[in-house]
Amino acid sequence: MLIVKKFGGTSVGNKERILNVAKRCIEEYQKGNDVVVVLSAMGKMTDELIAMAKDINPNPPKREMDMLLTTGEQTSVAMMAMAMHSMGIPAVSLNAFQVAMHTSHAYSNARIKRIDTDRIFNELEQRKIVIVTGFQGVDRYDNYTTLGRGGSDTTAVALAAALNADACEIYTDVDGVYTADPRKVTTAKKLQEITYDEMLEMATLGAGVLHNRSVELAKKHGVQLVVRSSLTKEEGTVVKERIMMPQAEISGVAGDDDAARISVTGLEDEPGVAFRLFNILAKKNINIDIILQSVGQNAKKDISFTVKEDDADLAVKTIKEHLPLGSYADVDATTDVAKVSIIGSGLIGHSGMAARMFEALYEVGVNIRMISTSEIRVTVIVDRADMVKAMNAAHEAFEL
Amino acid sequence: MLIVKKFGGTSVGNKERILNVAKRCIEEYQKGNDVVVVLSAMGKMTDELIAMAKDINPNPPKREMDMLLTTGEQTSVAMMAMAMHSMGIPAVSLNAFQVAMHTSHAYSNARIKRIDTDRIFNELEQRKIVIVTGFQGVDRYDNYTTLGRGGSDTTAVALAAALNADACEIYTDVDGVYTADPRKVTTAKKLQEITYDEMLEMATLGAGVLHNRSVELAKKHGVQLVVRSSLTKEEGTVVKERIMMPQAEISGVAGDDDAARISVTGLEDEPGVAFRLFNILAKKNINIDIILQSVGQNAKKDISFTVKEDDADLAVKTIKEHLPLGSYADVDATTDVAKVSIIGSGLIGHSGMAARMFEALYEVGVNIRMISTSEIRVTVIVDRADMVKAMNAAHEAFEL
Incomplete structure (x- = not known):
């Protein structure tokens, strides 16, 4: 099996966490699997680099910003390779040039166009763990580019598609996708499975475990994703085309006060x-x-x-x-507003769902300011102070 | 005129110094010259990266070490380009891949084999200041390499040779090459000119303003170097094949207690x-x-x-x-020993010089333990406690 594992900045934020991730990847490797690891920059490094840049030039040119930011993931992957070597496992780090990860020319918001797989397969054949920089690419003129927000997830999915990987696992600081944000809705439950489309709506609506572009890419190439925690061994949530589990009509409730x-x-x-x-x-x-x-x-x-x-x-x-x-x-x-949404494939052709949500909000005294719907989503704009109350009411109404 | 300017880590150690270097390069650019800038990593960044690596793996693989260290110069060049943009001057940073700077495969101690000049000339034609990472290269398999100690000087000289530059200026924290280390011999004077061979002997003997490999490369390709301060506008010292100035018989006195x-x-x-x-x-x-x-x-x-x-x-x-x-x-x-040497083209065929040095040391009561000579150098091994006294005695004897 060829498995792509992606770890975010928090998961590689210090020495102990890097060693923890290294151990986890080595366990997979020792089962006989080929392992490709995608990493973000360590902890707050990207933020620190941005601050350093803005200090010398409040309006830094985007090309140079990308040149600066790409040092972040390169640091992560080199450190991870060293950690694995310290455990006696051959590992090799590769940046966007070395892979190569070809993108469009749009600095700070580039799109992956093509990934060369020769180098990676070559290293895997030598039974090395291959550690690749997330978030970054190179344009046709050999300039560095970055993929924008959530870029490392996109790198992982694109790599999984290019390598025809058997699995693509996205490790985060939560252990899966929930029916609502557990910090706001205490009764929220973890989903075992969710469809790409539902995940897309969730991400759009601020329940952003995965960035939209990575989910779109996964859907396009049929890459099955698993979202799971880097800290626990819990199963996580599978994101795929069609779900097999019997599910509630609604997959989740999302709230977003950035509105x-x-x-x-x-x-x-x-x-x-x-x-x-x-x-x-x-x-x-x-x-x-x-x-x-x-x-x-x-x-x-x-x-x-x-x-x-x-x-x-x-x-x-x-x-x-x-x-x-x-x-x-x-x-x-x-700015005194927030969005609350219900998402689920079960909404298709069931107009009664929206009404059930409106009723639930009415019962707890939440005033609806605006309404928007899609095939698998109903969104309402409410006063910001009402957001958490509305999320809980909707969550309860659909017995999530 | 095409001018290569190299600045070390101290010269780009913080925001103010980066802006100072940017200003200095822009002055050259505004005279109508083409300017290529070579930079080391900022301040202590390389040391910090090494410490970080050794913390996770006391014996880090050299390939991954180079992968990590090359982020240092990339950070410098991106920051410098941003600084120049903030002053309204078009600048572009290039790393070893983008140049490309081809080296041998020897991680941590690679040799430059070939430098592609297309990209640099292309950017210069667009009237940009081109900022290149020193110290780093890529091998034929696209792995990063580093050049070892003093590597950024070597990058600058190799670039000057490849670009057929009109001048190659090495900026340091001293304002030139002195007849002796001014911290040890208070009467030391700055040299206006010195030959490659004399500079090589000086460097070998611990008066290391320039690293040997860079001087050897300059000699081989006839690249005339200027060593000068990044903090003052003083003229500096010219390093070249044959010196034109009337000089003393001896160019300098060097001491080295790393023995x-x-x-x-x-x-x-x-x-x-x-x-x-x-x-x-x-x-x-x-x-x-x-x-x-x-x-x-x-x-x-x-x-x-x-x-x-x-x-x-x-x-x-x-x-x-x-x-x-x-x-x-x-x-x-x-380890209670040190080397003291006199260096100068004037030594050739003048056996009396060595005797004059021995006499000077005898007069101040310095015991000579061992002696070694080359065509343009006389070195003695003395007790370490006597080093500075011996340097001053020799410096005075030759009226430097």
């Missing part, structure tokens, strides 16, 4: 109004989440939408600068 | 004795410096030689283990 609601009132009720509004926001790279359009007074209409909290000020400023005066009455933002 | 004397007594006086002795030491990679052979008692002979202090114990142990019992009487080591 702001922008309201634009008094817009003309004519074609193209929404297009113009969202076009000027798209040009500033502001991601829009949920949109609500309603009829206002005097045959005008109002549009509300949510964005990430950090984007709220820029969104208001952009609208004030670029939307013609007189074409709207007012624009304002509130 | 131990090993004495082997009671050896048979027959052919092959010295060969056998030094052959077993060579097999342990122990470098022998000065050798003195003398006739002992009963038609036996004694051989004394010096080694680096760190090698003394190993040398004695090796002799005791591998030299047949009965073929010698005794072996012992003392």
Whole structure:
């Protein structure tokens, strides 16, 4: 069996943890398996490098930022190889050049295009454990790139696909995917299995055990993922195309308080109004989440939408600068909101589910500000103070 | 003009120093010159990485050590590029892969074989300052290598040769090459010029402003070096084939207390004795410096030689283990010795010079234990306590 194991920064944050991960990988190796390990930078190293960069240049060029950040994973993989050697096991570390991990040219947000597998297979044939830098790649001009948030998960999945691995295990500081965040919903339960699509919705909605891009990639290439803890031996959660276990109708409840609601009132009720509004926001790279359009007074209409909290000020400023005066009455933002969602394949074709959620929230006195649905998800915007109460109510209503 | 500038770890040890180096390079660039900058790792970073490695594995594999250490220079060059961008100057950092800097396969002690110049010339044509990692290379299998002590100087010289640069400037924390170590000989003067050969003898003898390998490479390719301070604007010392300035007969006095004397007594006086002795030491990679052979008692002979202090114990142990019992009487080591040398092209064919040095030492009561000479050098071994006194006496005798 060829197994790809990915460990995040916390899992390799100090000497003891590195030795722990080394031991764990060696156990797998000693079963006779081929082991490829993907690592993030140690602990807070990436944050420290970013701080160091911003200290010398508040607006560092992205190419040089990636050149700097890639030293983080290279440090991890070299340290891990040394740890394994200290236990008598042959191991070799490889960075993005050495693999090679070809990506697009987009510094700080590159996409993996192709992975050369010769070097890795060559090392595996010599019965070495191969330790690969996550998060980083090289563009066609030999410049370093990085993959953006959650990039190491994406590296692991892409490697598993390229190597045709038998398993891809993502080790984190939680022991799997839960029906809700256990810190907020004490009755949350760990899922044994979840589909790619459900996982995608969970990630989008802030229950981010895995980053979206890695799940998308896993779905595309049919790479079965296991999310498990680097600290315990618990089984973890399997992420795959179709689940075999009998499941509740709903897989989980997600809450996300990184949200702001922008309201634009008094817009003309004519074609193209929404297009113009969202076009000027798209040009500033502001991601829009949920949109609500309603009829206002005097045959005008109002549009509300949510964005990430950090984007709220820029969104208001952009609208004030670029939307013609007189074409709207007012624009304002509130960050006093949060998103609560239920996710599950069981939602498909069952319109009663949404109603059951609304009823549960009504019963605990939570006011719903906005609603958005997809095939396998129902999301509501509530006051931020109500988020945890709403999550618990939904969790209970679906008997998770 | 194309100018290669090399800055050591101290010169880029913190934010202020990085900005200072950036400014200095930009001044050169703004004269219309092409500027290639070679950097070492920041301050004590290399030492810190070594300590971190040894903490997880007291005997780390050399390949992984090089993989770890190369992050040091990569951090420097990225930071420097960011600093230059903050001053509005286009700059690009390149590591050993990106250049590419091809070396032999010998981890931790590799030799540069070939440097690709396409990428550097390409960036220079776009009027960018090019910042290159010193000390590191890649072997033919894409593994990282490092060049060993003083490696960044060697990188700078090799780059200057490959790029056919008009100047190669080595910036250090002293402002040039002196007639003696100014901390030990207060009357020491800075040299305006020195030949490669004199510089090589100086470096070998512990007055190591430049590492030997870099000087050898400069001599081989006729790269004229300038050694100067990164903190002042002083002229520095030019290292070249033949010096033009009228000079004193002697260029400088060097002292080195990293020495131990090993004495082997009671050896048979027959052919092959010295060969056998030094052959077993060579097999342990122990470098022998000065050798003195003398006739002992009963038609036996004694051989004394010096080694680096760190090698003394190993040398004695090796002799005791591998030299047949009965073929010698005794072996012992003392570290209570130091080397003092005079160096200068003026020594060639002037045997009176050595005598003048011996006389100067006699006058201040310094006992000479051993003597060694080359064409342009006279070295004596003295008691360690006498080193500074001997250096000053020699310095004065030759009116440096």
